[in-house]
Amino acid sequence: MTAVAVYSYTHSVTYVTDNILKSLKDIIRLSGLNPNDFVSDWDINARGIQTWIETGDLESVSLEIYHPRTDALIFRWEIEIAYQWTGGDGSFYTDTDQLKYAIKKAGVVPSEAKYRLLTHTKTGRPDVSGWSRTSARSTTGMVKQSLGSTIEHSGLGASTGYWRHP
Template structure:
């Protein structure tokens, strides 16, 4: 029985990781930005996010969209992970409609905008090759809008929110 639970948790971690990255790809495509950088960094992003979800060190993953000349944040998307996994839960889904509605409400990003993916981890997290320390851009003058749970797999879930100007 424990082999099934270990496999199921591993499957849940992979499912949630894949869908966090798909959420960011959808945001980029639907706001008019080129997802090539995200695709090019996929291996490193996936390895870090998956490892830190597996060890339960990951608090949230962030997609910052910023202006290349001013370095100012245009918008920010956060996906926070909740660790309520249970082998009895058995449900899995992704809410693409909630995300699509929020993107439409927020509007398009300037075509010259750049983006990057960051994470917030708990203390003691293991190192993952390709990741380094950095600072989040300021959200001063912005307000956070919660979309709700966007990914669920057997109780391991991810909730999405975004930041917009006031």
């Protein structure tokens, strides 16, 4: 019985990790940016996100889209992790339609815009090769639009939102 629960949780972690990364790739691509850098770092990104979800240390994943000359934040997309895994019937979903609608509503970013992936983890989380500590750009003067739950697997899930200028 324990082996089944461990496998199910591992499956949930993998599903949520994969769909966080796919959602971020969609945000990059549909915002008018080139996803090549993101795709080339896929394994590093997956290793960090999956490790920290497994340990319960990942609180959120952020994609900062910023102007490279001014370093000003244009948008910040945030995916917050919800740890309510139940191991029940294996229900799962990813709300790609809601995400695509929100990206379209947010609008295409300037072609010269850049992006970077950040995570917010609990203090004392394990280090993961390829990841380093950094600070997020300020959202002062911006407002947050929440989309609600966008990824779910047996209670382990994620809610998405984005910061924008009013």
